[in-house]
Amino acid sequence: MKKILISAFALALFGSTISCDTEFETDINDVAVTSGEADFSRYVSLGNSLTSGYRDNALYSDGQNESYPSMIAAQMQLAGGGSFKQPMMPNNVGGFVGLPGFPGKLTLQVVNGSLAPVASDPAAALDNISSGGPYQNLGVPGAKSFHLMAAGYGNPAGLSAGLANPYYVRFASSATSSVLGDALAQSPTFFSLWIGNNDVLSYATSGGTGTYQKGNTNPATYGSNDITDPGVYANVINGYVTALTANGAKGVIANIPNVTSIPFFTRVPYNAIPLSAAKAQALNTGLYQPLKAALTYLGAGERINPVKEGNNPVLIVDRELTNLSAQLTAVLTASGVPAAQAAYIGTAFGQARQATSDELILLTASGVLGIDAQTGQPATETSTFIYGASYPIGDHLSLTKNELANISEAVTAYNTTIKNIADAKGLAFVDANAKMVELSSASGIQWDGVKYTATFVTGGAFSLDGVHLTGRGYAIVANEFIKAINEKYKSTLPLVNPNKYSGVKFP
Amino acid sequence: MRKIIATAAVLSGAMLYAGGFRVSLQGVKQLAMAHTSAHAEDASVAFFNPAGISFIPSKLSVAAGGFGINTEVTYQNLATRESYFTDNPIGTPIYAAIAYKVTDNFSVGFSFATPFGSTVKWGENWGGSEIVQDIELKAFFFQPMVSVKLAPWVSLGGSFIYATGSVDWNRSVTQLGGNLNLKDDEASGKGFGLGFYFRPNEKLDVSVAYRSPVDMKADNGTATFDVSKEVYSTLGLDANGQDGFKATLPLSDEFTLGATYKVTPKWQVSADFNYHGWAAYYKLKLDFDHAVVGNQADDPTVSVVPKNFKNTRTFRLGTQYMFTDSFAGRLGYYYDESPYEKGDFSPETPSLDANVITAGIGYKWKGLGIDLSGAYNFQKSRTFENKFYNFNGQVKAKAYYFGLGLSYNAF
Numbered sequence A: 001m002k003k004i005l006i007s008a009f010a011l012a013l014f015g016s017t018i019s020c021d022t023e024f025e026t027d028i029n030d031v032a033v034t035s036g037e038a039d040f041s042r043y044v045s046l047g048n049s050l051t052s053g054y055r056d057n058a059l060y061s062d063g064q065n066e067s068y069p070s071m072i073a074a075q076m077q078l079a080g081g082g083s084f085k086q087p088m089m090p091n092n093v094g095g096f097v098g099l100p101g102f103p104g105k106l107t108l109q110v111v112n113g114s115l116a117p118v119a120s121d122p123a124a125a126l127d128n129i130s131s132g133g134p135y136q137n138l139g140v141p142g143a144k145s146f147h148l149m150a151a152g153y154g155n156p157a158g159l160s161a162g163l164a165n166p167y168y169v170r171f172a173s174s175a176t177s178s179v180l181g182d183a184l185a186q187s188p189t190f191f192s193l194w195i196g197n198n199d200v201l202s203y204a205t206s207g208g209t210g211t212y213q214k215g216n217t218n219p220a221t222y223g224s225n226d227i228t229d230p231g232v233y234a235n236v237i238n239g240y241v242t243a244l245t246a247n248g249a250k251g252v253i254a255n256i257p258n259v260t261s262i263p264f265f266t267r268v269p270y271n272a273i274p275l276s277a278a279k280a281q282a283l284n285t286g287l288y289q290p291l292k293a294a295l296t297y298l299g300a301g302e303r304i305n306p307v308k309e310g311n312n313p314v315l316i317v318d319r320e321l322t323n324l325s326a327q328l329t330a331v332l333t334a335s336g337v338p339a340a341q342a343a344y345i346g347t348a349f350g351q352a353r354q355a356t357s358d359e360l361i362l363l364t365a366s367g368v369l370g371i372d373a374q375t376g377q378p379a380t381e382t383s384t385f386i387y388g389a390s391y392p393i394g395d396h397l398s399l400t401k402n403e404l405a406n407i408s409e410a411v412t413a414y415n416t417t418i419k420n421i422a423d424a425k426g427l428a429f430v431d432a433n434a435k436m437v438e439l440s441s442a443s444g445i446q447w448d449g450v451k452y453t454a455t456f457v458t459g460g461a462f463s464l465d466g467v468h469l470t471g472r473g474y475a476i477v478a479n480e481f482i483k484a485i486n487e488k489y490k491s492t493l494p495l496v497n498p499n500k501y502s503g504v505k506f507p
Numbered sequence B: 001m002r003k004i005i006a007t008a009a010v011l012s013g014a015m016l017y018a019g020g021f022r023v024s025l026q027g028v029k030q031l032a033m034a035h036t037s038a039h040a041e042d043a044s045v046a047f048f049n050p051a052g053i054s055f056i057p058s059k060l061s062v063a064a065g066g067f068g069i070n071t072e073v074t075y076q077n078l079a080t081r082e083s084y085f086t087d088n089p090i091g092t093p094i095y096a097a098i099a100y101k102v103t104d105n106f107s108v109g110f111s112f113a114t115p116f117g118s119t120v121k122w123g124e125n126w127g128g129s130e131i132v133q134d135i136e137l138k139a140f141f142f143q144p145m146v147s148v149k150l151a152p153w154v155s156l157g158g159s160f161i162y163a164t165g166s167v168d169w170n171r172s173v174t175q176l177g178g179n180l181n182l183k184d185d186e187a188s189g190k191g192f193g194l195g196f197y198f199r200p201n202e203k204l205d206v207s208v209a210y211r212s213p214v215d216m217k218a219d220n221g222t223a224t225f226d227v228s229k230e231v232y233s234t235l236g237l238d239a240n241g242q243d244g245f246k247a248t249l250p251l252s253d254e255f256t257l258g259a260t261y262k263v264t265p266k267w268q269v270s271a272d273f274n275y276h277g278w279a280a281y282y283k284l285k286l287d288f289d290h291a292v293v294g295n296q297a298d299d300p301t302v303s304v305v306p307k308n309f310k311n312t313r314t315f316r317l318g319t320q321y322m323f324t325d326s327f328a329g330r331l332g333y334y335y336d337e338s339p340y341e342k343g344d345f346s347p348e349t350p351s352l353d354a355n356v357i358t359a360g361i362g363y364k365w366k367g368l369g370i371d372l373s374g375a376y377n378f379q380k381s382r383t384f385e386n387k388f389y390n391f392n393g394q395v396k397a398k399a400y401y402f403g404l405g406l407s408y409n410a411f
Helices: A004-024 A068-079 A145-149 A177-185 A195-204 A230-245 A277-297 A325-334 A341-349 A363-365 A400-426 A432-440 A470-488 B002-011 B026-030 B050-055 B229-235
Strands: A043-047 A104-111 A114-118 A138-139 A190-194 A250-254 A273-275 A308-312 A315-317 A352-354 A428-430 A446-447 A449-454 B060-078 B081-084 B094-101 B106-113 B117-121 B136-151 B154-173 B179-199 B203-213 B214-226 B242-253 B252-262 B267-276 B283-289 B302-304 B312-322 B327-336 B354-363 B368-379 B381-384 B391-410
Touching: A043 A068, A043 A177, A068 A138, A068 A190, A068 A470, A114 B229, A138 A177, A145 A177, A145 A230, A177 A230, A190 A230, A230 A250, A230 A400, A250 A400, A250 A470, A273 A277, A277 A325, A277 A341, A315 A446, A325 A341, A352 B026, A400 A428, A428 A470, A432 A446, A432 A470, A449 A470, B026 B060, B026 B312, B026 B327, B026 B354, B026 B368, B026 B391, B050 B106, B050 B136, B050 B154, B050 B179, B050 B203, B106 B154, B136 B179, B154 B214, B154 B242, B179 B242, B179 B312
Parallel strands: A043 A138, A043 A190, A190 A250, A250 A428
Antiparallel strands: A104 A114, A273 A308, A315 A352, A446 A449, B060 B081, B060 B094, B060 B391, B094 B106, B106 B136, B117 B136, B136 B154, B154 B179, B179 B203, B179 B214, B203 B252, B214 B242, B242 B283, B252 B267, B267 B312, B283 B302, B312 B327, B327 B354, B354 B368, B368 B391, B381 B391
16 A cells, blocks of 8 residues: 555656656747847838839739738837838739839739739829838839939839839839938838849840940949949949948848749740641741751851751840841742742841750740731641741840840849948848749748749749749748848847748639 | 545546557556556457457456547747647547457457547648648557467467548648648558467466557548639649549557566556557658649659658556455556657657556446546657658647546356
8 A cells, every 4th residue: 555655656756757848948938039139120121022022013912911021020020120111002903004014913814724824904093102101111113223322213203204113103202202211211220121133134024135234334324124234233232231321220131033043034945846746847848947048058057957846946036146137038039939928037037046945035925935926816727937936036035145144244243242241231141042043943942841942833932923922932031031130130030931921822 | 545546536637649640548447557468357458469368257258448538739830939739629549349258268359449540630720731730540440359278377369450440631732722631431451460468377467469560541532622623624633623542551560568467466567568660651652543733753643751650669567456356546657659750740640759647446346347547648848840841840748538448247
């Protein structure tokens, strides 16, 4: 009896000792979120579309509510962060009625039996909400690096001349204010800066039709699709950071992802022309062989090679090629091709060639490939000239090797600048480029069992425009910012869970 | 006496399972003594060792019982400060057994039990919902058996195992904004049991038993996707968003060495060692008929998830004291290992190393016995980093069991 009592007592004692490690060593409910060396009380975010929460080719309220700065701000609020006001769009569709080039968001819909992104009409005219300011999210879709300091970038009178941006016009504090000025006026204690994507992106998304303004230090002379001179870029970024840190504010700065890691440029392969053996033979006899013979005669035979069964390269226009339209027409005519047809082919193929494996076809080309060049309708059995296969797609739909080299050179220069400035000014640094490369790898980025990749639509991270992210993609970005902030300033901001935000919406 | 009952009552407030999805609750009396095996007092020994039925002190014996299991698992993610806990329904493993001595040396028996299962309900939107929202795994073992006394002090027994089972598994399909249900009510498998039971003298019982692995084959599973209809054809689903799947879930084999020693006529102590062959569960393969939702490069309809379970051990120590000829008090302790490392944590079968305290009482009146038992499971909290899912965090759990068993030794 006594023995039993003793053993029962021993067991109970044992139970109480082992019960100690049944609990968490650190329970999240007992740990405070801290700001470390940073002060999050007044956080402002500066940037472009990515900062604004733009996605699906539009800025709309659901997207804004999942902008990466709003996610960061919410975590900062756990550690003394202040309120974070965004210049909310008046609707959930986006776009501006009456302003060309500002459609509503893309949605996934069934088109001809398969799912495709479909544009919607803009939902409302340009509004003005400047009286509701100041706004802490100062991300302006379309802004290039030098735009943030441009006085009058929010002046409605400048819209028609392209000197103002409607997204900034909406909330600019005055007709002469600048984005940077509106940020500084709030005496921010903390800032994030991610700008420069558009300094190369508009060149890239326009198929390299602009100019690489290397050495041109006057941005006022740039066209909208030009690449900003890296020297100009370094100057303006340095100026922004100097101004923003003048009063001791801390901040975080992110570099620029290379365009080759985003689906807008990787969705359509260079060899997107599938052909059967019969089709290939017909094309070779009817077009490729006579064309190659004529071009060879003109000393440019390498532009075109015969097609074969399987996937074949897309026919593109490369404006750096010598325009052989007249000569081509003459040679074809001389070889017996009817004059009208010779002229048609000569005109079309003057600067045409087949794409190579190190070149990119833009997502926008997917709406053109397979279209009959003469009718503008989907090709039929009788179509002779089909975009991509037997008729070159426009120069604005592809990026050639040289154009990619320009982009790569500029991005590398920008990113060197950003890293140097981050180091010099003691800012937290986000390697957004590396994260996008990771995302575009085959293994992608996993979070709690959900795998994100840069694959269009199904990858989950990129929105339907192939350039901007989904809420989940922005959350992955927000986490990179948070990690960089925590590492630099010894704060303990929690990460966000990307899976909790919205991805691509299926109908 | 009163103190012991009070202690037992406190302890019986609580109980759980560890060790993958093996639910070691096949005898109420046994559980009170740490679920040790060398107890041939009634037919409930049948599940533990078919050879044990030869030593039941009556010609016909029946036993049955049931348990209630209450578990709660809490997950927290230190990086995101997310925290979720399970809302599991009460689990109810049951068992029944009958044993009959055809001759003095030849016995037959039958055991029904639910030795494997897992019911976990994490909720639709918890952190690991892509892996599991809720799951219900069940297995029913039907075991006819025979046992032969090779000598007055040793018997050899064998059983055939026929198992049926079901799986009902819900999880998120986050990328498609929907959910997936995997269901099969007609899984089945076969196995066998083999054992020796020794009673070299009146003070000592030794039980040596092996139960084979049982591969539960789900050949007619139905996968139902609750996603946009517009992606059915792309995914290879039928018009209802469904597809068939096949899967095999291995139920581990188990080797048991147990002994009971009567220190005094009233007091006995028991000890057991179990070795569980969980290494058989090294991967979970779902083979869909048409749906291209797998992760294999050479066959997109096949999904393979590494499980990497390891063989585990359980150490058990129990005791019984007869306060009167008819009233027994029991205590026990066992240590049960989790079958996986932190890199392979599986939230559908959350498993932690566990120290378990058990207790119970029994009352005998003529051939009839009634037993009550309870156990509290002190599970060690653990940190995990599931590499395959990049799913990280910490879990803790509490669990308690209680059981009510009846036995009748007829004649």
